[in-house]
Amino acid sequence: MNPFDERTQAIVNQTAQVMEGLGITSYLVGGSVRDAMLGKTTRDVDIVVCGSANRVGDTLAESLDGHKIRIDFERDAARVIAASQDHAVVIDLLSLAGAGILPDLRRRDFTINAIATPLESAVLGTWNLIDPLGGAQDMDSKTIRAVSGKVFTEDPVRLLRAVRLSAETGFAIEPETESLIRGFAPRLTDSSPERIRSELLRILAARGAAKWVRLMDSLGLLSIVIPxxxxxxxxxxxxxxxxxxxxxxxxxxxxxxxxxxxxxxxxxxxxxxxxxxxxxxxxxxxxxxxxxxxxxxxxxxxxxxxxxxxxxxxxxxxxxxxxxxxxxxxxxxxxxxxxxxxxxxxxxxxxxxxxxxxxxxxxxxxxxxxxxxxxxxxxxxxxxxxxxxxxxxxxxxxxxxxxxxxxxxxxxxxxxxxxxxxxxxxxxxxxxxRKGLLTGHDIMSELQIEPGPLIGRLLKSVAEAEARGRIRNREEALKLARANIETGAVGG
Incomplete structure (x- = not known):
């Protein structure tokens, strides 16, 4: 069930040690758990913490020799990027919403994203799932279901995210959720352009992109994104x-x-x-x-x-x-x-x-x-x-x-x-x-020409002649450039 490669798992283990040192309770949630259940590998790690995500992020970035970005001021969310030469792991930290993990999960977008496991459980490999909304059952039936009727008013970009999740997982959006999306589609304009762009590009990146664009259209979203x-x-x-x-x-x-x-x-x-x-x-x-x-x-x-x-x-x-x-x-x-x-x-x-x-x-x-x-x-x-x-x-x-x-x-x-x-x-x-038989310096020194637009026109004519096989060496290129000047073929 582990979705992490060796390098990512090592960073997750180190993250758990930082949390333990800070006395912070933390949970792996959302896409990380979903990908684990689907048997997918990921380098994106989603964690909720009982405390300030940004303060935890500062400490974690220092420990991982990475850097932290504050990604949501209203919700106290931070992103820590731990990058080596050929391997980057992205850890998104979010402060726990409500009095514990259960209220937090009930405020999420879709049931398949409302599943959590204690971070230490993921480290030990036991993956003890916390699933108050039947997300695992929807995973089995390959269904995308909104947690409640309020999810789209609380964060309208979720309207587009439903299509993106369908594109990335192959799951079907259940009819009641589709109806909610159609009804709230005009609210998508309340989301920032950057977040809309992010979801759109991920939809287009998915295999079978035309199918998902048609789904966007049937739900009234395409006309909002690209009227x-x-x-x-x-x-x-x-x-x-x-x-x-x-x-x-x-x-x-x-x-x-x-x-x-x-x-x-x-x-x-x-x-x-x-x-x-x-x-x-x-x-x-x-x-x-x-x-x-x-x-x-x-x-x-x-x-x-x-x-x-x-x-x-x-x-x-x-x-x-x-x-x-x-x-x-x-x-x-x-x-x-x-x-x-x-x-x-x-x-x-x-x-x-x-x-x-x-x-x-x-x-x-x-x-x-x-x-x-x-x-x-x-x-x-x-x-x-x-x-x-x-x-x-x-x-x-x-x-x-x-x-x-x-x-x-x-x-x-x-x-x-x-x-x-x-x-x-x-x-x-x-x-x-931009390397051919001649350079601008060659033309100026050999043909005694002052710097100016004529140099560029001569280089262009030489490059085209070389591409057509009319000239093959520096001497022939200079001869052509000289002839073009004398005849005015490239302008004065």
């Missing part, structure tokens, strides 16, 4: 599209999730999907706000066509157009994420992907592969999200056709993406390292 999506409902698209705009966005999220998890519903999509070396590790990289590239790809898929309702036009012939939806979508997506207090890097990644999500299919003439020069410019312009955007483009393409997609259509799309991947890595290396 801009409501405009996309019932907005028809050209006949090539299977879904309306809203349905397309959710379908794109679904395909992005399949790409990130490498679990595909259709065999030919799995067999034909373009891949690159260590792709799983790439999408598992940290991106922003404690979440991965994969999660931010899924978030972007949900938002990539968010400006289509505002840009829709219908020509006299009946042809539907969405001119400028990528550019406007970049702005709207940025506003959504800024409102949710997403970090600067995350916003930048999403904005860039939304703006350029159509670009991979527009880099070459119809029926032709993009040139090396076009691919070089693509990697240069998109930089850190060049690969991510290729797979956003794949998700967009698959969602457009939906269940009507055929292997022949897939083959044409894959041909382009595979070509960009094949040609691209060498260009990406050149751009990422």
């Amino acid at each position: 801009e999506l409501d405009l996309a409902r019932d907005v028809s698209q050209p006949r090539e599209h299977y879904y309306d705009v809203f349905g397309h966005l959710v379908a794109a999220l679904d395909y992005a999730d399949q790409i990130v998890s490498n679990r595909y519903e259709r065999d030919f999509v799995r067999e034909m999907m373009p891949t690159f070396d260590r792709m799983d590790a790439y999408f598992g990289q940290g991106a922003a706000d404690g979440h991965t590239r994969g999660t931010f790809l899924k978030l972007t898929a949900l938002l990539h066509d968010i400006a289509k309702p505002q840009t829709k036009t219908v020509e006299p012939s009946g042809r539907v157009r969405f001119f400028g939806h990528s550019e406007m979508g970049e702005e709207i997506a940025g506003e959504v994420l800024a409102r949710l207090r997403v970090g600067r890097r995350g916003i930048g990644m999403v904005r860039s992907m939304v703006r350029h999500h159509l670009r991979p299919r527009q880099m070459g003439n119809k029926g032709e592969l993009p040139t090396n020069r076009a691919i070089h410019r693509y990697y240069r312009d998109l930089g850190d999200v060049a690969l991510d955007t290729l797979y956003l483009n794949m998700a967009d393409f698959l969602a457009a056709r939906g269940p009507l997609i055929t292997p022949a259509e897939m083959r044409n799309q894959v041909r382009v993406i595979n070509h960009i991947l094949t040609v691209g890595p060498q260009n990406q290396t050149v751009v990422a390292s």
Whole structure:
């Protein structure tokens, strides 16, 4: 039943010693106990203490050689992070609510989180459970049940947490709790944007993210978190599209999730999907706000066509157009994420992907592969999200056709993406390292040019020529730069 690895268990044992030295009664609660009962491993430790959580946190942080953060002034909550080079354990401390552990558990959110065990019991491995609300029974039946009708008014972010718990555990929200969520959904706006963002990103991080977004929608929560999506409902698209705009966005999220998890519903999509070396590790990289590239790809898929309702036009012939939806979508997506207090890097990644999500299919003439020069410019312009955007483009393409997609259509799309991947890595290396055949200093010293914008334009032209294979060494690069100056090819 122990959810802790060896390093985490050692920190839990040391924490128990600190509590004993302080004469503090403490209990392991919430997610730690739930994960133990589910047989999951965790490095997040939730403890309630009979005393001031922040004062206990100061002592504990000193003992663990970690650091303490005060995370809730009203409830006297603290977080202690004990980190080694490759292992961080997070201990959340909360002062006991009420006269003892039983009143505290009755004030929690869901019955599966209202189970506790004395900290010393967890250290000894006996795990004597305190379960006044039948949480263990709900665990057995895989049910998420609100402790009472007051839980959502006391802390409205619990409305979204119910969906997140369902996503992370696979448990079903029972009907009475669903009814409560629908009724209290407008209260979610009383929660801080940071807490809403945290729950949303964890929902998107879960496998099968589109299912959980649909659950959010059915409970009236999606319209509260991202009201801009409501405009996309019932907005028809050209006949090539299977879904309306809203349905397309959710379908794109679904395909992005399949790409990130490498679990595909259709065999030919799995067999034909373009891949690159260590792709799983790439999408598992940290991106922003404690979440991965994969999660931010899924978030972007949900938002990539968010400006289509505002840009829709219908020509006299009946042809539907969405001119400028990528550019406007970049702005709207940025506003959504800024409102949710997403970090600067995350916003930048999403904005860039939304703006350029159509670009991979527009880099070459119809029926032709993009040139090396076009691919070089693509990697240069998109930089850190060049690969991510290729797979956003794949998700967009698959969602457009939906269940009507055929292997022949897939083959044409894959041909382009595979070509960009094949040609691209060498260009990406050149751009990422910013090292080519020449440096700005080379150009200034060899060609006797003063510092200024011309240097950058010359370096850009040399890098593109190198990517296309027109030049191979420093001498040829200098010759090209000199010729560009003499002919005015890059401006004066």
